[in-house]
Amino acid sequence: MIDEEASEFLIQLKHYSEKHNHNKTLNFEMYRQIFEQFFPEYILSETSDYSKLHDFLNIMEEKKKIRFPKAEDKWFHFHGVEFPEEIILISPKSSTFTKWKTHPWHPILAKLATVERMSKIVFEEMLILEEFLQKNPNPNYSISEKERSLQIFGDEKRLGILNRTIGKNSKIDLIKISHSYSTFEPLTGYHFPKANESKILFVENRDAFFNLSLISSFLDHPPYAHIYYGQGLNFLSIIETLPYMHSRDEKIEYFGDIDPTGFYIPQKAKEKLKMDYPEYSFQYATKLYLKLIGLHKRAGLNYKDKDKRKLRKIELSFLGNYGEGYVKELLDKKERIPQELLHMGELINFYKIKSIPKKFLSDHEEVILFLMKNFT
Known part of the structure; x- marks a missing residue:
């Protein structure tokens, strides 16, 4: 299905270019963000594997849909993969394909006729979905999004991708109409009943998460009632579980790396919560960030940032004048x-x-055993 996904990615690139009038040239930050938005399942992990984006670009270039820069200095490494600083969309010959506009869609899919653009591949996939809906108008039970996707398309990821692309463009919830439901990354963390207040801490990286959890077990009154592993970019999926696990009056704090990705994660999460669950209070773990800054300032160390991610605006006011x-x-x-x-x-x-x-300061096995026995 990689060719189909690459074709869908190309459509989203064109949508973005037309909407923002970028004259067919998209820099790395632009096409990377589009990839993350519509294909998050490929990069939602602590290590973020961008090899699939690399594959999409190569497929589009081979099919003469985009053009790469020729100069060697216009390429760089990002997460261990080589990427062009920019790509140029090649204008295709006018397409005469408009079947989706006149097709007699099932009533629940009627809005598909109103979208501006649809590839032949997506049209054929929508026909497959339509056939499924006609044969299964009232299933006896719902199943998960990926289970239903495998059932319909023979690919467990396809329904989710189509829902984020053609579903979004047509304002049709493909997950809902196919009698399925989305699942989310599970919360992994520890509870501290003696905490001073009902606060929740999410920690970006695994080692820091374990250390903060272990330390909290030795405090008479820990500052957080719950400490969870944020799992890097996976946090953007994990927060979907909050309404099922915690009441709206619990305060949420986040602690991560001080770098573009470390700020990108909580900023996107904050936007998502504000839109979907505005009653939640989401803040940065200011004291931990300031301690981290103080250590860095005192040590005088230089850690080079290899991440090419650039944010137009980074929220830093929570650090105060000091940080x-x-x-x-x-x-x-x-x-x-x-x-x-x-x-x-x-x-x-x-x-x-x-x-x-x-x-606990000399025997790493004691640390692991203690964590396993006391927190899981």
Whole structure:
């Protein structure tokens, strides 16, 4: 199905170009964001695999749908994959394909006739979906989105992709009409009943998550009632579970790396919550960020940022005068602060813990066993 997905990606690139009048040239930041928006399942992980984007671009270039820059200095590595700084959309010959506009659609799919553009491949897939709906008007039970997608298209990811593209353009919820439901990444974390208040902390990276959880177990009154593993970019899916797990009056805080991706994740999450669940309070874990900045400032270390992600606006006001200017200057220099700098030893000092058993400082197996027995 990769050819079909590449074709759908091309349609979204064209939509974006026409909407924003970019004269057929899209830089890396533009086409990368479109890929993340419509194909999130390929990059929602802590390590973010962008090889599928690389595959899409190569397919489009081979089919003469886009043109790559020829100069070698117009290419760079991003997450271990080589990408062009920009791509140029090649204007195709006028297409005479308009069957979707006159096709007698099933009433529930009638709005498909109103979309401006539809490829032959997507049209044929919509016919497959239409046939399924006609044969199964009232299924006995609903099944998950990927299970239904496999049943209809022979590809467990196709229904979700079509829903984010042609479904969005036609304002038809393909998940709902196919009698299916979306599932979300599960919450992985620990509960601390002695916490001072009902606050929730999401931590971007695994090591920092485990350390903060372990440290909290030795506090008489931990600052957070719940600490969850954010799983990098997966957090944008994980937050969908919040309404099923926590009440609206619980405060949510986030702690991640100080770099473009580290800020991109909570900013997108905040936008998503504001749109779908505005009653939730979402903030940054300011004290942890300021501690991280202080450690970096004191150590005088330079961590180069290899991430090509650029944000038009980064929210830094929560850092106050002390941190905002420092972080802005750091990012301008293409440097970053990984949250692992706030390691176990620093956390012990930060929370002024005096009673932690020595075995946890010298025997890594004791740490793992303690976590497994006490928190899972």
